[in-house]
Amino acid sequence: PISRPRTMAVLRYLSFLALFHAVWAFIDLERxxxxxxxxxxxAEGVQLPMVGIGTWLYNDTIAEQAVSIALRVGYxxxxxxxxxxxxxxxxxAIANSGRERESFxxxxxxxxxx
Numbered sequence: 041p042i043s044r045p046r047t048m049a050v051l052r053y054l055s056f057l058a059l060f061h062a063v064w065a066f067i068d069l070e071r072x073x074x075x076x077x078x079x080x081x082x083a084e085g086v087q088l089p090m091v092g093i094g095t096w097l098y099n100d101t102i103a104e105q106a107v108s109i110a111l112r113v114g115y116x117x118x119x120x121x122x123x124x125x126x127x128x129x130x131x132x133a134i135a136n137s138g139r140e141r142e143s144f145x146x147x148x149x150x151x152x153x154x
Contacts, residue, residue, distance in 0.1 A: 092117030100129030
């Protein structure tokens with residue numbers, strides 16, 4: 041059996057590889073003029089993007105880089121959770137993006153089996 045620390049290390053490595061490939065995809069999107077994501081109406085005049093950038097398994101450094109790139113190419117939906125423990129990186133990316141707070145969504149999770 042694989043130990044939990046080893047499993048988490050493997051998941052982090054796979055997450056890094058996925059981020060590496062995503063960065064190249066984002067760069068290509070940036071060259072093509074940005075990202076176009078379908079939305080759903082959640083309230084009058086409020087359109088929630090149906091796809092967002094996920095931040096699970098990212099440490100603060102990787103989360104900051106991934107969210108910075110995502111915001112630059114047109115993502116307007118960031119998905120996170122308290123248990124991901126990368127909120128400082130996400131906050132830095134948002135603060136440095138130059139974007140108005142009203143121009144994107146941040147979704148999270150709560151415990152409780154709702």
